[in-house]
Amino acid sequence: MVEPRPPAPTVKFVDEYCQLYQSLFPEVRSFEAFKGLHVGMVSDIKRKTLPTIALVVGLENHQYSGEYEKVKKFILPAIEIAILQSPDVTKADRRNMRLKIGEELKELGLQSTKVQKRSLYSIMQRPLPQIDALREAELASLEQLFQQNGQ
Secondary structure (H helix, E strand, O other): OOOOOOOOOOOHHHHHHHHOOHHHOOOHHHHHHHHHHHHHHHOOOOOOOHHHHHHHHOOOOHHHHOOHHHHHHHHHHHHHHHHHHOOOOOHHHHHHHHHHHHHHHHHHHHHOOOOOOOOHHHHHOOOOOOOOHHHHHHHHHHHHHHHHOOO
């Protein structure tokens, strides 16, 4: 088996904080996206949207290049972990928030080539998307993982 490469360094305190969560990510690129999300959240950019954060931290923006599978594989897990860890999101709202944001990213990736500015509030006002058994199992296992880790 090939030894994975070490993740690219960012800001020291973000690296140290995110190191605690590295075991949750099967691939180093997912972990780097997670760290990039944190760097963007603590940066001094005015509008902390995902596309802006990606631009500032140098992440590829697969969302607008029509590569939703890469968004689903690398960026969506980082968003889901941030939602699960957020003290501002109630446990009852976590599942719906993850579903609606995932659906929003999918729609943007499939329909758009330019940045559309939507607020989290406007995304959360949309109806819940239909989910299949596989997605339901993914959501349940992720929730269970965080409950086991005391989150």
